[in-house]
Ligand SMILES: [Zn+2]
């Protein structure tokens with residue numbers, strides 16, 4: 535059966551707020567996804583938002599420099615805290631048990647030299663899929679452009695050095711074997727600054743995914759950022775396909791209104807790159823699923839065309 539996936543979803547916006555997961559909220563995400571033609575979602579909250587992660591990993595930035603970035607990271611980390619991993623897992627499992635089309639996931643950052651601690655922390659939970667992300671280069675949250683200290687750091691570094699550091703971190707994350715899917719694989723382009731010839735970096739990213747057996751995520755989140763395009767860039771997506779790297783699709787929504795956002799355009803990118811299947815996960819095990827047809831132009835994901843000769847599986851509604 536063809537599945538249409540949104541495999542990167544957060545229940546909570548960033549910043550200080552109560553962080554409680556409820557079955558009702560998960561059900562609302564499933565309803566919004568279904569209305570947009572998505573047939574399976576993965577809840578993938580950030581690991582760092584949970585007190586269990588803070589207990590093991592909090593302070594990882596302390597032995598870094600410069601002090602301005604170390605301070606900014608410490609402040610930002612503190613502002614993101616408050617979740618209970620057990621409670622999050624229980625809520626998603628309860629939704630699953632109720633028959634909702636959701637799998638249990640997490641978005642896991644790269645903690646250099648500490649990925650064994652991450653693996654130990656997560657080993658006791660029944661995750662279906664783990665996303666692996668690079669958001670930080672040392673204490674620099676390079677994609678957190680709302681923070682002045684983080685945003686200013688872009689002017690202190692060369693674009694090539696940033697891309698090189700990012701790619702090295704991605705390679706180490708992939709080689710750690712802790713996660714299943716590379717989230718927003720070329721996040722280093724977030725500001726729109728890129729090397730004149732990104733090929734070398736793209737080749738390293740595709741090789742890292744291929745040798746680790748990780749899938750890559752095709753995400754509409756980049757359209758909401760200064761770069762204004764999906765992750766990954768078409769030349770990188772082409773390299774993933776030629777390297778035999780499987781793909782998921784994702785909105786990286788941090789709220790209900792963006793669930794399944796621009797999924798039709800993602801389907802168009804996949805078709806242009808020659809992909810005819812996605813990969814879904816259960817219990818950390820991948821399985822290929824046929825790529826459903828792209829929705830009609832202008833429908834922004836709401837009206838997937840049924841396979842020829844077969845009726846749609848469910849009525850199509852607009853969110
Ligand atoms: Zn992310």
Ligand SMILES: [Zn+2]
Nearest residue numbers: 542544641786
């Ligand atoms: Zn995310």
